[in-house]
Amino acid sequence: MSESPPLGDRPLDGWRVGITAxxxxxxxLDLLERRGAVxxxxxxxxxxxxxxxxxxxxxxxxxxxxxPQTLVLETGMxxxxxxxxxxxxxxxxxxRAALADCEVVARGPKAVSAARRAGxxxxxxxxxELFAEVADHxxxxxxxxxxxxxxxxxxxxxxxDPLAASCGEVVAxxxxxxxxxxxxxxxxALVDAVCEGGVDAVTFTTKQAAVHLVDVAxxxxxxxxxxxxxxxxxxxxxxxxxxxxARMRDLGMTGLVEPVRARLxxxxxxxxxxxxxxxx
Numbered sequence: 001m002s003e004s005p006p007l008g009d010r011p012l013d014g015w016r017v018g019i020t021a022x023x024x025x026x027x028x029l030d031l032l033e034r035r036g037a038v039x040x041x042x043x044x045x046x047x048x049x050x051x052x053x054x055x056x057x058x059x060x061x062x063x064x065x066x067x068p069q070t071l072v073l074e075t076g077m078x079x080x081x082x083x084x085x086x087x088x089x090x091x092x093x094x095x096r097a098a099l100a101d102c103e104v105v106a107r108g109p110k111a112v113s114a115a116r117r118a119g120x121x122x123x124x125x126x127x128x129e130l131f132a133e134v135a136d137h138x139x140x141x142x143x144x145x146x147x148x149x150x151x152x153x154x155x156x157x158x159x160x161d162p163l164a165a166s167c168g169e170v171v172a173x174x175x176x177x178x179x180x181x182x183x184x185x186x187x188x189a190l191v192d193a194v195c196e197g198g199v200d201a202v203t204f205t206t207k208q209a210a211v212h213l214v215d216v217a218x219x220x221x222x223x224x225x226x227x228x229x230x231x232x233x234x235x236x237x238x239x240x241x242x243x244x245x246a247r248m249r250d251l252g253m254t255g256l257v258e259p260v261r262a263r264l265x266x267x268x269x270x271x272x273x274x275x276x277x278x279x280x
Contacts, residue, residue: 010036011272011279017238018190018202020044020209022181024264028203031268040199042190044212047153048177051085059173060086060095063148067098068171070144072134073106074152074159076114078175082150083118085175096120102148105138107131108262128242129262135162143167153178154208178208184216191217194235195225201236201257201271205264207247210237214251227252236274240267 013036019028022045029039050056060082073079086092096119104122106112108129112122126133138144143166149159150173163170181187191213193199204210217226230237232255239245241262248256257274259266 011275012037015200015275016040016193016198017271018042018193018199020187020190020202020213021205022046022209024205028205028264028268031265035268035272040190040193042186042188042193042213043181044187044190044209044216045178045206046181048179049081050174050176051081053174056082056085056174057089057091059171060091063171063173064091064094064098066146068102068146068148070138070147070167071099071102071104071120072138072147072149072159072163073104073111073115074131074150075107076110076112078150078152078173079111079114079118082173082175103144105134107134130243130246131159132162135165138163139166145169146171148173150175151177153206178206178212180212180215187213187216188220191220191222191226194229195222197229197234199235201238202230203238203240203267203271204244204248205240205267207244210244210248210251210253231255232257236271238267238271240264 015037017032017037018040019025020042021028022043025041032039083092086095099120104115104120106115106122106125108126112125115122124137145168147163147167148171149163151159153176156172160170160172194202214223214226217223229235230253237248237253237256239248239256239258245256245258257270259270
């Protein structure tokens with residue numbers, strides 16, 4: 001359940017906060033409203049479920065027949081979706097058995113938790129939840145032979161190529177992918193609001209949400225305006241955690257607000273703390 005602020009504590013009163021999220025956007029809306037903000041929802045992405053695609057079944061059967069030495073888990077959601085989909089087609093038990101003896105490497109705590117729920121023992125997880133740390137760990141510990149990597153929705157080569165540099169074979173496991181929303185109207189309106197001073201902050205809960213907002217702005221001819229506005233002074237860019245922050249900075253956003261712990265409630269609380277500091 002979401003945490004409620006103390007009664008009468010509304011540090012975001014008067015703040016208009018743009019939300020780019022697809023998943024859990026209702027929870028974020030509620031958290032922001034409880035702290036006094038007026039949310040402006042301009043979803044910049046959607047999650048496309050690939051669990052019914054023939055490729056995932058074929059990859060899963062191949063891993064059953066020839067288990068990988070190492071399984072790299074990017075997200076807890078991805079592992080859960082993958083195993084549930086394979087359960088529905090009668091491959092789940094065999095897949096779990098094949099993965100049970102693998103070295104499991106996880107990018108973050110959500111992947112660790114999902115692995116444990118699935119009965120998999122995690123050998124190592126990235127201390128800062130960065131995939132670069134995963135690739136470095138694999139390379140620095142001697143590389144691997146056959147590695148399976150559960151994709152996180154971004155372009156496949158972003159995860160496959162760094163592992164391929166030190167591994168004999170990398171098997172990509174496509175569970176879902178990120179795409180632009182079918183209705184771009186709200187995202188375009190959010191771009192306009194950022195550029196024209198219609199919002200005070202914008203939250204990003206995935207790196208792809210930031211990429212897509214910039215892509216939408218570029219299509220409108222407002223990329224430079226958007227990035228310049230997201231400077232922490234005119235409009236505050238708010239990141240859920242280090243993975244998202246790194247991409248936001250790459251895109252040119254500055255003055256980021258980021259929680260110590262990469263969680264939704266912590267992100268909103270970090271923005272609330274920032275608002276308190278600005279009003280002090």
